[in-house]
Amino acid sequence: MPDLLATMTAAARETGAFLRDRRPPAPGRTLETLRDTFRSVDEPAVALLRERLRVAAPAAVWAGELDTELPEKGEAWVVDAIDGAVQYLRGLPHWCVSLALVRDREPVAAVLHSAMPGETYTAVAGGGAHRDGVPVVPADGGELAAAVVVTAQPPFPAGRPEAVAAAGRGLSAVLPAVAAVRHLGPVSWQIADVAAGRLDAFWEYGRDDANLLAGALIAREAGALVTDLAGRPWRAGAESILVAPEALHGELLALLA
Known part of the structure; x- marks a missing residue:
């Protein structure tokens, strides 16, 4: 390799x-x-x-x-x-x-x-x-209320009404529970910054394999949990993703699922 x-x-x-x-x-x-x-x-x-x-x-x-x-x-x-x-x-x-x-x-x-x-x-x-x-390793511990989390949408979301609706519900659920929600551009890089502890979590609704595969591997290898929003290990073709350190993953999953 x-x-x-x-x-x-x-x-x-x-x-x-x-x-x-x-x-x-x-x-x-x-x-x-x-x-x-x-x-x-x-x-x-x-x-x-x-x-x-x-x-x-x-x-x-x-x-x-x-x-x-x-x-x-x-x-x-x-x-x-x-x-x-x-x-x-x-x-x-x-x-x-x-x-x-x-x-x-x-x-x-x-x-x-x-x-x-x-x-x-x-x-x-x-x-x-x-x-x-x-x-690189994810952030260690910390309260969800102090977390800075990021999200995104798959390309051309107008053609994916279910993902758009879920994104609205998800943002409404997470926004009051964290310090800040941001969208900082490229999906893959945002996930990698979660893997490196610069950010605390990333989530997205909708299939987006091209933008997720590289970041998902980086996050897994760094030690972050990478699942779909049903809590199953994320795989290509999944309709959602959540990347977070173990300390925050469960709380975010409960808010988003």
Whole structure:
């Protein structure tokens, strides 16, 4: 795994630098111009990642970013070249390159690189989680009333009315119980920051495999609990997720379930 992780890390950093240096002017305020501007940077970034990652796992298929379909057996790359694309296109720093190698529908290696602060999270199954080479662990203990928690929604939530309704109920339940609820951009990076103790918990309703697989592996390897909102271990295809240290997980699950 060291060679695999090194290749993934180099590819993520190279792609992050490419995107940082090629950031386009802010798009116009129509959905069409937003999509066109996004494609103008995302497509070459994905092509760069395909070229760099092909040597690391030649037999791995390339799973789509939206409506991600994973094979039951074998390896697949789940890649989001610009996790946090909306922020990226508006000139905000909250975006990252997200890479996960999945084997038999389980993530086995993950790299997240945020080009603006120059930070990189990495994890391999059974090998722990790190930020810039230093092991990370979730926050230890603390009261829920003092917690800073984060949430997000899956892409294009207008087409997922059940997830939208659940998100409203969940926010209403959690907001009075914690110090603050925030949405800090890329889903994968928010989960990794929970894994590293910068934030206290993350939850989301709706299937969002492409954005969750890398962060879920990092969180598990750091020692956080990663479940769906029924309390079952989170797996690709789940319709919800909760990531939190053991000390807070049960209380949040009771509020959200």
